Amino acid sequence: MITAGIDIGNSTTEVMIAKKENGRTAFLGYASAPTTGLKGTADNVTGVLEALAAAQKEAGKPQIDQMFINETAPVVSRLSSDIISQTIIVGSAMIGHNPDTPGGYGLGTGRTIRLGENYPSKEESYIVVIDRQVSFEEAARQIQEDMNHGVQIAGAIVCRDDGVLIANRLDRNIPIVDEVEHIEKVPLGELAAVEVAGNAATVQILSNPYGIAGIFGLTPEQTKAITPIARTLIGARSGVVIYSSGGEVKLGKVDAGSITVVGDAGEVSVPVAEGADAINEAVNRQQTVFDIRGQQGTGAGTMFDEVKRMAAQRTGQETEAVKISDIAAVDTFAPIKITGGIAGEYAMENVVLISSMVKTSYFPMRALAEKMQEKTGIPVQIAGKEASSALLGALTTPGVSVPVAILDLGGGSTDAACLDESGLRYVHTAGAGDMVTTMIDLELALEDRELAEWIKRYPLAKAESLHILRFEDQTVKFLEQPMPPEFFARTLIVTDEKLIPIRKKGLTMEKISLVRREAKRKVFTANALRALQKVAPEGNIRRIEFVIMVGGSALDFEVPDLINETLAKYNIVAGRGNILGKYAARAAVAAGLILAAGGDMD
């Protein structure tokens, strides 16, 4: 008998064809095609037929007697991000600022005074404030003249982008911070400190609360109040802090609402502003989650409503009947413009990213199976749960034995299944590839999800010249044809077919690759551990001996390595699935369906 196993996934449809004779199975062909329409709907038929035709061609065009499709657990997932911190400058007392090209270096402290005004005393030092209409030549001449007259000028705050130009025209070094947009807001006659770091260094004194306290002689209470400013200056190449007693900087927590988890351990509420760890803990305290609710009128509330509505739409259930089965939270940050800043300063505000998931009891495959049968004339049988088929297929990977677990790294959910002497357990958990994309988008402030998706999927390179590409691992590729001029000196995403330039200012290759790797590490390693823990024998990961990674994100160029690194600590053999010793991990379910041959594993 010739059978075909068909796996309809979110992005691709896989078909495996095999011949069964006297209890022996010989695999004849395999092909995959993009999934057409939403997974689990009748629209999928077009993609199925395409993949089926391709697989049949490879198998030598046998007549298929029976088709099997998997019973997918329809998982609907959704992401939300809530900003939970906010920096506000009141009375423009302090500014943290990071222009590209400040002038001079070192730290200067003094009283702020407009350049050209009379200096009250020669004993005190001054920080000169230079307005927009003053040219760099005029400013440099005036400062030099004043310094020659014995005025102690310790630094300068400049409106235009003139820092280096002024510094180059002075006979001694003073730190100069430029590009201070709203120079008129800089309070005059107040104590100020200007710090400029050298190349490849960052400010050391102004990014340290005690450094600022030392300069201005602050009390412990006041030191506490200026800490947000020190924090925004961490990693900056230059900065200004002006201390006037009237003003203050507030680092507030934004009320992002709360999340209530209902499960077998009772009802637990946790404010979103507490961060990802608190939220995850509230979820993990439950053996089984019955439902999760968000406070109405908050970001979390909206997200849960939306995912429930989507699930209800798909299944035809009442929205009230749909329950959230899992959430996963990750702490991240996003650059947000500081309210009340003088130079358009940004602060890295905390953001909590939450992925939620609904598992419905409705299986939409029935209608699809009927449609397929009608189109092909071949009997279609719904066979086996996705998890068990995947496990069966994954077991064909050479070098694997029980106890074995599979880790299905998808876009919306991370699923795990484990098989040992006592049977099969499986779990769907929220949080996967889509969450990584959102994190990249937020942390790099791209506001371009498509670009974030490209960044997630492919390595980076820099066009050192029009013929030389230097990759992030420092390897070099020489090109025969020159690249287009708009790629010159840019960071490029190297996909299989094309190069995509990243045009945003300040995004170096190193920074992008760091953010990308960290996002993958935070989402996938944490979730892989969580999912495996739930299915492991006695909840002990160490009892699993083999882990096989399957699913779209298992094809990622670095995620499997990151997970491997983590699992190595538990003495687990982990790797990408090698189905039947020759096919990519995503063929696992299709192969498993044939092996199960209609009989359900559990």
Added chain:
Amino acid sequence: MDREELVQLITKQVLQQLGGSAPAAQQQMTQKEANVLFQEGGTAAKGVYPDEVVIGLAPAFGLDKQETICGLSHRDVMKEIMAGVEEEGMKCRLVRVHNTSDVGFIALTAAKYSGSGIGIGIQSKGTVVIHQKDLYPLTNLELFPQAPLITLEIYRKIGKNAARYAKGQSPEPIAVMNDCMVRPKFQAKAAVMHIRETERVRQDVPAVSEVTW
């Protein structure tokens, strides 16, 4: 009046506005010798230092009429471009390109003489191109074709961006304004200025000479 007559009439008026007919302009030039912007030097050498950006001047830049098409003085324009390069911590070197008045080729020549491989080409009327030595002549890194719309701030940014390319950073391309009325408004003037530039083209001297500011 047919079209040709109209063009002639406009050209005449433009010439008048530009300060008399061609011989008068030459007289003016002798007056302006006192107001020289650049010291013209001997044959230029190719640069070897990676921290330089070479600015290639078109044959007439800073000579006859020291103003761009919209009346910015060549002195201010040069000052801003050079300040832009300096603010980025790079150095400027000036050369004059004698054998062409085409700004693309001038910029490419400057790039080829530049130790960093980045050059800027500038015409008397104010049109600017940022070029890289390995590019084809008719491509470029950034082109600012509508000279009447370029302000001093933009000239500063051009200097900055050229220096950033030279440092191997990826600058954001400068946003340029576009005005569809620029062409009809300035076409005659641009043509006259370009003709004057082209009249200064010489093939009998070394193509690239040193210039000091």
